[in-house]
Amino acid sequence: MARYRNPIIKGFNPDPSICRVGDDYYLVTSTFEFFPGVPIYHSKNLVEWELINYCLTRDAQLNLLNARCSGGIYAPTIRYHDGLFYMITTNVSDRGSFIVYTEDIHGAWSDPVWVDHQGIDPSLFFDDDGTVYFCGKDDRSGGIILYQIEPRTGKKLSADRIISYGSGGRHPEAPHIYKINNYYYLLLAEGGTEYGHMATIFRSKSPYGPYEACPHNPILSHRDYAALPIQATGHADLVQDTNSNWWLVCLGIRPLPGLLLHNLGRETFLAPVVWTEDGWPVVGNKGTIALTMEGPLPAPVTGGKAPAGFEDHFEGPALKKEWTFVRNPQRENYSLTARKGYLKLSAGKESLSDPRPTFLGIRQQEFAMLAQTKVVLDRTGEGQKAGLAAYYNQNYHYAIYVTKEQSRNYVVLAKKVHDLFATTAKVGIDFAGTIEFQIETGTEDYRFRYRLADDWIEVGTGKTAGLCTEGTMTMTFTGTFLGLFASNGEAYFQYFSVQSLE
Secondary structure (H helix, E strand, C coil): CEEEECCCECCCCCCCEEEEECCEEEEECCCECEECEEEEEEECCCCCCEEEEEEECCCCCCCCCCCCCCCCEEEEEEEEECCEEEEEEEECCCCEEEEEEECCCCCCCCCCEECCCCEEEEEEEECCCCCEEEEEEECCCCCEEEEEEECCCCEECCCCEEEECCCCCCCCEEEEEEEECCEEEEEEEECCCCCCCEEEEEEECCCCCCCEECCCCCCEECCCCCCCCCEEEEEEEEEECCCCCEEEEEEEECCCCCCCCCCCCCEEEEEEEEECCCCCEEECCCCCCCCEEEECCCCCCCCCCCCCEEEECCCCCCCCCCCEEECCCCHHHEECCCCCCCEEEEECCCCCCCCCCEEEEEECCCCCEEEEEEEECCCCCCCCEEEEEEEEECCEEEEEEEEEECCEEEEEEEEEECCEEEEEEEEECCCCCEEEEEEECCCCEEEEEEECCCCCEEEEEEEHHHHCHHHCCCCCCCCCEEEEEEECEEEEEEEEEEEECC
């Protein structure tokens, strides 16, 4: 048995789905209004994961122009069959559910194949007789539907049938079907993706049912354990490893200490699964999971996994994979070739409060982190802004930046929380064209600093609670990013780094 730490993928990475090909494991998560869509992570041991690609990298695959906050891409499923990887998901802000596929998981994926589905959380099941099934949450009935499908074309091959309404919890969703020992198992999420979240399971001799419920449902939930450091567990997927052991990946949150508030977003967790003599799964510690767990990992932990963090000196021909944009980026606003060793942002009047800001960010992975950058301006125009931001969405963000107002240069700390916008610090500076910024994150505050010469100067703080899901509007399913932005002019960024302080 090997010890490992949860979460296995930190920061905003919800709704995990997993598959195995040989001794390689691949996992995808939801991205909502952020671009590119659906990151693909790879692992050999289920604990150390590397971001290797995205399923949706082209505007033709992913239209987010009309996506509200927490719209866009919901709940992908990844499966492998006969030499092809399939990913099925829903763009709730476009035409609905679709499939993309590829032979090379490191390469480009197909254009979307749209499917007949009025709902969310689609999944594919490849039966051993060659039949392929689509299942998903049906918005019309509130239940789980199933029908046969041709996955390369999206053609519906049978009428849809409702196969389950769950165990009685609200919002039965996130269905996955598995065939194990001649039973068809139906795994669901119920209770909503908040603090009442849970995973339930059912089985039948036919994919169409009738399904009997597991006698110890829910098989995973922290709804009755408010003191645990992990909450809202659910939306799970199962995988069998190379040693025939079973594992479950799920989403969960790490609330701020002593508070049922979270700002990191829903993250990906791992739990071992054992089976009872009568064929039902037992997840983790009798239905709960922990930050430190033990299990028969399929390969040794190498210890080579770097601590949470990121660094980019913009020396390569392309941006690193970890960078994320808000909705479809205006690509002409971002350049690595305008000046060697710099990222140039060329922004119009759009701000962080607009749907498509000139912003790129990295997921905040820990409560305590330090983000830092250096900004170079060849000239400062009136109203121009460039700096560093802690960004949840267009309605919730903090930013420190350099700007010019009435012919004078300032460092400004500005905050947008719901429908309130405020400048909470404004410091006049003698600006010679170069300035560095820091954001130090914590469980209580975000701290904002700048440096013109040797010493860092703190200009103010922002409450962490202002970037927490529970304090924002409804339908907030994402997490905090730390990143670079510009508005109303051009700016050059020499580096960007994020390091863990934990």
